[in-house]
Amino acid sequence: xxxxxxxxxxxxxxxxxxxxxxxxxxxxxxxxxxxxxxxxxxxxxxxxxxxxxxxxxxxxxxxxxxxxxxxxxxxxxxxxxxxxxxxxxxxxxxxxxxxxxxxxxxxxxxxxxxxxxxxxxxxxxxxxxx
Numbered sequence: 707x708x709x710x711x712x713x714x715x716x717x718x719x720x721x722x723x724x725x726x727x728x729x730x731x732x733x734x735x736x737x738x739x740x741x742x743x744x745x746x747x748x749x750x751x752x753x754x755x756x757x758x759x760x761x762x763x764x765x766x767x768x769x770x771x772x773x774x775x776x777x778x779x780x781x782x783x784x785x786x787x788x789x790x791x792x793x794x795x796x797x798x799x800x801x802x803x804x805x806x807x808x809x810x811x812x813x814x815x816x817x818x819x820x821x822x823x824x825x826x827x828x829x830x831x832x833x834x835x836x
Contacts, residue, residue, distance in 0.1 A: 725760075797825070
């Protein structure tokens with residue numbers, strides 16, 4: 707039970723450290739050895755500098771921590787080759803981290819990419835017809 711609490715606290719500390727701050731490789735490497743996660747952070751930091759992260763729900767089991775949260779920021783850098791729009795993102799996501807020896811070693815992430823493209827004005831909002 708103590709390890710579950712430590713894992714939860716580690717992820718909260720990680721979110722607090724990177725949220726709203728410049729996400730350098732050195733900062734990321736303090737918390738993770740997962741190269742895919744580092745690349746993801748660098749990609750989003752380029753498009754949404756100093757984006758913020760908010761935890762809405764957190765669960766821990768074994769060496770895994772699951773977060774339901776939101777990412778917010780302003781698109782002031784290129785995003786997948788699309789020039790900056792200056793628009794805000796408020797993106798819900800779920801991410802599962804695997805923690806070993808006080809480092810994130812693996813992650814799995816899902817986010818609503820269609821919603822993000824709509825928020826950036828790249829796509830028209832989709833409507834459901836009845």
